[in-house]
Amino acid sequence: MDLDGRLICIFGGGGFVGRYISQALLERGARLRIAERNIKNAMHIKPLGNLGQTQFVSADVTKADSVARAVHGCDAVINLVGVLKGDFERVHVDGARNVAEAAAAAGCRALLHLSAIGADSDSPSRYGRSKGDGEKAVLQAFAGAIILRPSILFGREDQFINRFAGMIAMLPVVPVIGSETRFQPIFVGDVADVAAEALSHDERYAGQTFELGGPEVLSMGDINRRIARLTGRDRSFVEVPDFAAKAMATFLGPFPGAPITADQYKMLQKDNIVAPDARTIEAFDVNPTPLAAVASGWMEKYTAHGRFGASTKAR
Numbered sequence: 001m002d003l004d005g006r007l008i009c010i011f012g013g014g015g016f017v018g019r020y021i022s023q024a025l026l027e028r029g030a031r032l033r034i035a036e037r038n039i040k041n042a043m044h045i046k047p048l049g050n051l052g053q054t055q056f057v058s059a060d061v062t063k064a065d066s067v068a069r070a071v072h073g074c075d076a077v078i079n080l081v082g083v084l085k086g087d088f089e090r091v092h093v094d095g096a097r098n099v100a101e102a103a104a105a106a107g108c109r110a111l112l113h114l115s116a117i118g119a120d121s122d123s124p125s126r127y128g129r130s131k132g133d134g135e136k137a138v139l140q141a142f143a144g145a146i147i148l149r150p151s152i153l154f155g156r157e158d159q160f161i162n163r164f165a166g167m168i169a170m171l172p173v174v175p176v177i178g179s180e181t182r183f184q185p186i187f188v189g190d191v192a193d194v195a196a197e198a199l200s201h202d203e204r205y206a207g208q209t210f211e212l213g214g215p216e217v218l219s220m221g222d223i224n225r226r227i228a229r230l231t232g233r234d235r236s237f238v239e240v241p242d243f244a245a246k247a248m249a250t251f252l253g254p255f256p257g258a259p260i261t262a263d264q265y266k267m268l269q270k271d272n273i274v275a276p277d278a279r280t281i282e283a284f285d286v287n288p289t290p291l292a293a294v295a296s297g298w299m300e301k302y303t304a305h306g307r308f309g310a311s312t313k314a315r
Contacts, residue, residue: 005029008076008077009057009071012080012082018034019048020191021191022045024195031053032049032055033054034057035059035070037058061096067098070102077099079112088127099138100137110146111142115147115209116131117151117213118272123266144206144207148194148210149209149278151213153185153186153187153188155187155294165299168235172235174228176220176224177260181219182219185223186213191212194284211280212274214291216291249265
């Protein structure tokens with residue numbers, strides 16, 4: 001019970017990552033205040049803890065007054081809010097600054113900020129630049145902030161592995177954009193364990209940035225082939241030429257449902273892996289989980305016979 005009784009405010013706590021971080025913190029005895037624009041989106045967190053262990057507050061990171069109210073009386077703050085499309089600067093920079101300034105003004109002892117590998121103020125992509133600028137804004141306001149930069153996150157509710165699994169289930173021939181781009185996918189549960197450990201010993205990790213990657217480095221093509229094997233699908237994969245991917249991003253990117261945006265195309269021009277000189281997950285004594293070790297628990301729904309196919313066939 002390392003965090004027994006501490007009140008921790010989590011912005012974006014109702015999302016994919018928030019679910020796992022909340023559970024890890026609750027198991028360590030923390031009290032949580034989940035801050036969401038619409039608190040109905042976070043009510044699934046309540047059953048994860050004991051009676052009275054979780055509370056909810058309506059807040060928007062882009063509105064400083066609501067952020068200040070949310071962190072009042074808290075011992076620590078976590079910012080998980082991020083977007084893949086839209087106004088990156090408003091959310092990743094201004095929003096992050098609002099959270100850090102509010103945490104400092106409230107006298108919180110710790111701040112954990114979730115960024116991403118590729119965060120760089122000189123990045124060619126707006127996403128990468130906004131993440132880099134956001135980190136700077138956070139550290140200017142709260143010098144002891146702990147910054148986590150994960151690679152692509154995977155887990156039962158993710159929007160990465162599930163997206164490709166759905167495509168592979170539907171298409172006999174699967175196009176792959178950025179086939180050679182390398183990733184270091186990390187299990188969301190491992191990131192949650194890192195976050196809990198970081199806040200349990202915040203004085204040890206204060207003011208440091210960590211890049212979090214899983215035990216395997218896989219290309220985009222490798223990931224798609226791995227998913228096909230996990231779901232028992234025999235598929236042909238076609239690498240989309242770079243000029244075609246760029247054209248799709250340029251002309252289709254602005255429209256809803258586009259396979260890739262111009263900014264995502266720019267992000268795919270660089271590998272998403274832990275830098276050789278980075279502080280890593282090893283600092284937290286967390287053993288990263290391979291994709292195959294947990295994916296079978298939810299990939300079965302993408303198999304030819306569905307989740308209950310094997311047992312039905314056996315009968």
